[in-house]
Amino acid sequence: MSSSASPGPGPSESRGSGPSAPHGSASPGSGASAAAHSLDPVPPHARESTPGHQFWIWSGANIAPINWVLGALGIKLGLSLADTIGVLVAGNLVGMAVFGLFVLMGQRTGVTQMVLARSAFGRRGAYLPAALQGVMSAGWCAVNTWIVLDLVMALLGQVGVHGGTAMKIVVVLVIMGLQVWIAASGFHAIAAFEKWTVPVTLAVLAAMTVVAWTKTGVHWDHHGQGLAGKDRLSAMTTVMTAIGVGWGITWFAYASDYSRFVPRDVPRRRLYAASVLGQFVPVVWLGVLGASLATVSATTDPGKLIVDAFGALAIPVLLLVVHGPIATNILNVYSCSLCAQTADWHVSRKAISYGVGVFAAAFTILLIFQEDFANTLDAWLGGLVTWVVPWAAVMAVHFYVVRRQNVDIDALYDPPGRSRLSDFRWDALVSFILGAAATWSFQYGVPKALQGPAARALGGIDLSWLAGALVAGILYFVLSSRRSGRPRVGSPA
Secondary structure: OOOOOOOOOOOOOOOOOOOOOOOOOOOHHHHHHHHHOOOOOOOHHHOOOOHHHHHHHHHHHHOOOHHHHHHHHHHHOOOOHHHHHHHHHHHHHHHHHHHHHHHHHHHHHOOOHHHHHHHHHOOOOOHHHHHHHHHHHHHHHHHHHHHHHHHHHHHHHHOOOOOOHHHHHHHHHHHHHHHHHHHHHOHHHHHHHHHHHHHHHHHHHHHHHHHHHHHOOOOOOOOOOOOOHHHHHHHHHHHHHHHOHHHHHHOHHHHHHHHOOOOOOOOHHHHHHHHHHHHHHHHHHHHHHHHHHHOOOOOOOHHHHHHHHHHHHHHHHHHHHOHHHHHHHHHHHHHHHHHHHHOOOOOOHHHHHHHHHHHHHHHHHHHOOOOOHHHHHHHHHHHHHHHHHHHHHHHHHHHHHHOOOOOOOHHHHOOOOOOOOOOOOHHHHHHHHHHHHHHHHOOEOOOHHHEOHHHHHOOOOOOHHHHHHHHHHHHHHHHHHHHHOOOOOOOOO
């Protein structure tokens, strides 16, 4: 059997992948719909996405007030505005550049990111990253919904409507229901939502930025707390992990879920550039906006930052900015449901999506009672990097170095226990676990639990993402070479 990363059999050809990847007869006219609701490789006739679609998807996912919070975090930690902006730009250049490589995996294979992980981790070994990604995306859904809630309550306060906990719960349920409905409808509903709403949102953000930078008295010469030496470097590396390199890393596990719908004949450079810019532009833009606003208002609460900066103008701004977290969460819910199917849950993707909504709604209500959301958020993001970094390093080395972009697509869909793939590939799993340990050891998050011994020995300098990537990537390359010798084109992935 060929090991090339070709689209593989269409939906009408059985792969024996069980209920988690439904088959059945599918005509060309229904192929796109079938592919959007299954784990099957997307066949050529169903690949209808374009680089432009991918740009809007990734832009929409990142036009969210969560990036204001993270931009403001640098100011709160005592950095100058110049230092904060420098970290945002440099970190995202690195993180998004690597993100583009994961986007290209999806275009080449037509396979979701976690199904592709079976090639490196084994048929059942891939359950581990799929479970972690599922929990991460469900948690993000709750975090982002909390930010929507905060903005909506600030908006209602501007028009004299002040509600208590009961009103907040109602708002959470309405917003959660909307975003889960879009995600459950599938990829094409997500792409259409982003395509038609993101351009309008970007226009509003442009106007909002002009007002913020000309009317609010931003202190462009803000020097922070005068940090120097290790204290300054520690704060900069903490922000780097949260919204610099770390922010791009958190999207690696989502990338192929959406780029698998892009035809293989689309130039890779165009797809790469569109996806990377779709991430980079809004993250840096909103991070800088949040940092600049934080020089005026000491708070890191996203709703109050907007209200303090815009007053009555917050009403039209908030109505459209609510779009951002919803655009992010439809990706979270969709990818979470794919992760559950990857773990061979014999449940429909729509049912899983609704279950994710129930869980995220409950978690969102708990977040309402968090007093210092910025610190909570930094802890959350720092924890995510602990597993995403080593997983991404293993996947990148496996796909681009060990397999040289040649993966046996059909073998990925063999049923567990009867797969041509190993059930567990210990070279990948050991590299992943040790890489995660290295990531934690060099991490210096806000909570003490995320302050590893190596980072403390360095005086609070956070090199978690670099350490985890090097340990996991190099170790996997060495172990995989010892396991099978020089990779042979044509051998099972």
